Amino acid sequence: MTSVRAKAAQIIHQVTHKHIPLKLEDSLLSPQDRALLQELVLGTLRYYIKLNAITAALSQNPKSVSGTLLESLIACGLYQLLYTEIPAYAVVNETVNAARELKLGSCTGFINAVLHKVCSEDTDAEKFVLKEHEIFAYPKWLFKRIKKNYPKNYREVLSGGNEKPSMWLRVDLNRISLADYIEMLKKENIDICRTLEPSGICLSKTCPPSMLPGISQGLCYIQDASAQLAVTYMAPKENERILDACAAPGGKTIHIIESTKGNADVTAVDIHPQRLERLRENLKIRGINLTIIQGSAADPDKWWDGKPFDRILLDAPCSGTGVIRRHPDIKFVRKEKDISELIELQMNMLEALWKLLKHGGTLMYTTCSILKEENQIQINNFLYIHRDDAELEEIPESQHLPSDDGRDGFFYAKIRKK
Ligand SMILES: C[S@@+](CC[C@H](N)C(=O)[O-])C[C@H]1O[C@@H](n2cnc3c(N)ncnc32)[C@H](O)[C@@H]1O
Numbered sequence: 001m002t003s004v005r006a007k008a009a010q011i012i013h014q015v016t017h018k019h020i021p022l023k024l025e026d027s028l029l030s031p032q033d034r035a036l037l038q039e040l041v042l043g044t045l046r047y048y049i050k051l052n053a054i055t056a057a058l059s060q061n062p063k064s065v066s067g068t069l070l071e072s073l074i075a076c077g078l079y080q081l082l083y084t085e086i087p088a089y090a091v092v093n094e095t096v097n098a099a100r101e102l103k104l105g106s107c108t109g110f111i112n113a114v115l116h117k118v119c120s121e122d123t124d125a126e127k128f129v130l131k132e133h134e135i136f137a138y139p140k141w142l143f144k145r146i147k148k149n150y151p152k153n154y155r156e157v158l159s160g161g162n163e164k165p166s167m168w169l170r171v172d173l174n175r176i177s178l179a180d181y182i183e184m185l186k187k188e189n190i191d192i193c194r195t196l197e198p199s200g201i202c203l204s205k206t207c208p209p210s211m212l213p214g215i216s217q218g219l220c221y222i223q224d225a226s227a228q229l230a231v232t233y234m235a236p237k238e239n240e241r242i243l244d245a246c247a248a249p250g251g252k253t254i255h256i257i258e259s260t261k262g263n264a265d266v267t268a269v270d271i272h273p274q275r276l277e278r279l280r281e282n283l284k285i286r287g288i289n290l291t292i293i294q295g296s297a298a299d300p301d302k303w304w305d306g307k308p309f310d311r312i313l314l315d316a317p318c319s320g321t322g323v324i325r326r327h328p329d330i331k332f333v334r335k336e337k338d339i340s341e342l343i344e345l346q347m348n349m350l351e352a353l354w355k356l357l358k359h360g361g362t363l364m365y366t367t368c369s370i371l372k373e374e375n376q377i378q379i380n381n382f383l384y385i386h387r388d389d390a391e392l393e394e395i396p397e398s399q400h401l402p403s404d405d406g407r408d409g410f411f412y413a414k415i416r417k418k
Contacts, residue, residue, distance in 0.1 A: 004033050005098035008040040009073035015329045016048055017067050022329035031208065044072075044079040045328035046137065046162050051075040051082075053134040058114050070107050073099060077115050088119045137162060141336040142321070149372050153403070157370065160403030161324040167206040169220040170228050170251075171199045172258050172286075176219055184213040196225045198232075199258075218286035223251045226322070226400050226410035227368070230315065231255040233395040233412050234364040238263040240310035245297040245353055248275030250282040252315055257288055267291040269303065298348040300356055308358040316346045318367035318374050322409020325402060343373055350382050354390075357417045362393060365413045370401055375411035382415070389418050 002010075014020045022045070024038055044051065055074050056062035065071050077095035080086045092115050096108045104111075133143035136158040147154040171181045178199060182192060188211060191204040202225065209215055209222060231252050236242055238260045244253045247268035256266055268290060270276050276294055283290065295303040297314065319339055320330045350365065357363055367374050376399065383390055393414040400410045 003094070003098055003101060004029070004036050004040065005073070005076060005094050006101040008037055008044065008076050009069060009098060009102060011037075011041050012044050012048070012076060013069045013072040015045060016072060016332050019333050021333050022327070034208075039084070040076055040079065042164075042328055043083055044076045045331065046325070047079055047083065048075050048137065048328075049139065049331070050130065050134050050137040051078040053130045054078060054118065054128050055114055057128040057130070058117050059110075065110075069102060070099070070104050070111075073102065073104065074111055074114055077111065078118055081115060081118055088115075091115065092119075137331075139331055142331065142334070145336075145339070145371060146321070149370070156403040157401055160401060161321070161409075163325050163402065163406070165224070165323075165325045165402075165408070166193070166406055167203045167222065168196075168224045168228070169201045169203070169212065170223045170255065171201060171220050172218060173199050174258055174261060176214075181213075181220065188213055196228065200225050200228050216285060218254075218282075221251060221254060221282075223255075224323075224326075224408040226408040227251060228255065229397075229400075230313070230364065230366045230410070230412060231259060233414060234311065234313055234362070236260050236264060236311055239265075241265045241307065242267070243309045243312045243353070243356060244268045245312060245314045245349065246270055246316055247292075248272060248279040250279035252313060253279065253290075254282060254286065254288070256313070257286075257290070262288070267293065267309075269293045269295055269297055271296050298345060298352050300352050304356055308361070309356050310358055310361045312353050312357055312361070312363045313366070314349055314353055314363060315366045316349060316374075318342055318346070318369040319371055320368055321370045322368040322400075322402065322411075326408070339371065339373065343378060346374060346378055347382070350378075354386065354417070359417050361417050363415045363417070365411075365415065367411045368408060369411060370399070370409040372399075375399060375413075379413040379415070390415050391418055392416075 015022050052071060052075055055065060059065055073095060077091055080091040081088055095111055095115060099108050099111055133140045136143060138158060146157055150157045171178055185192060190207055192201050193204045194202045212220060214220060236256050236259055242256055242264050244256060247253045248270035253268045268279060273294055293303045319334060319342060320327060324330050353363060365379060369375060393416045395412055395414050398412055400407055402409045
C-alpha cells in the first residue's frame, strides 16, 4: 500500500503540474490517515509556490527539479517542517521513505540536503531572496490582480486566502432550534466557537461530515457563513415565485426552501448534469420536490415557461478567489484568461435573467470572488446600462474578505427592477 506522504506527493503533482482539480476521496485510508492526507495536500497547495521557490533557491540545478514529482514531494516535506508540529526527524525519514516508494531513491541525498538546510536555516523571505508573489504563495498573475484590487491591504487579503478555514453549518430551523442542535453536537463532543443568527454554527475544529448528527437526514448543511448570508440578504418570502439560476449542488436552494417553509414556488437551474445529481440527492434526503432544469442561465429562452419571477438568485460561476483557502487548487487550476471569460458569462447571465424578473422584483447577484472586475465593476456596468429600470437595494454589506473575520470572501448585490 502506498504511504500517505507518497500519495500526497502524487495528488499535489496532479494539481500543480497537470492542473487537475483536487479530489481527495480515498475510502481505503483509515480516518486518521485521511485527515493527515488532507492536511498535507491542502497545506502544501496553499504554500506550494513559496515552498517551491525555497527548493529552487537551495538547488544547484533548479531546472532539473522543476515540474517533477520530486518537487511536489519536497514541497510536502517543507510544508511539514515550516507549518506543522510534526518533528523534523519524522518529516525527513518519512519523506525519504516516500521517495523510495515513488522510485525516486536516487534523489534521497538531495531531499535530505534540502530538508536539513531548511531545518537549520532561518527561513524568512530575505534569507531565500523570494519574490513578493512567492512570499505570499500566489501565481504571479493573481498576485498582481489582487494587489491592483487592494493596493492598501493586499498583504492581509493574500494572507487571509492562506488561512485554514473554519467549518460552518446551517441548521434547518423548521425541524430543530439552533440551541437544540448545539446540544446534539455537545453530546457527540463537537465544540462550537460561534454562531450566526438565525441558523449558522461555527465548529471549533473541522470534523468528518459523517460525525455530524442528523446530517444524512438533512438536519444541517455544511455551508460557510458568507454563503448563508446570500439567502439571508435575498430575504425570500412565502408564496413567491423564485428562480435559483446556478443552483447546484443546492446549498442556497435548500436555504431558500427552508426560509420560505416550503411555501414558495422554486425553480432550480444549473448547466452541469453531475452537479445537478448532487442537488437532487440533497433535496431527496430532505423530501423536497421542486422544478429542476438542466440548462444555461445565459440562455433562458430554451427553458423558461414565460411566467416572470418575484425573486432571482444568480450565484454566478466565478474565479473562486474568495474561497481559495478552502480550495487552494484554484491557484493552479485557474488561468488568467478564465477571468475575462467568466466576466463575460456573468454579464450574459445578468442580462438574460433580468428579462425573467417581475417589475418590483429583486435579483440577488453573488459570487465567491474578491475581484472587483467580477463584482463591483460588473454590477456598476449593469446598473449603468439599466439606469432606467434597475436600482441597487441596500443590504448590510457588499464585499466580504476572508481577512475581515474568517468568513469566506463573498460579494452581494441586490438589484430591484423599477
Ligand atoms: C457558485 S456555484 C453555485 C453554488 C450553489 N448556488 C450552491 O449554493 O450550492 C456556480 C454554479 O454555476 C453553474 N453554472 C456554470 N455555468 C452555468 C450556466 N451557463 N448556466 C447555469 N449554471 C451554470 C455551475 O455548474 C455551478 O454549479
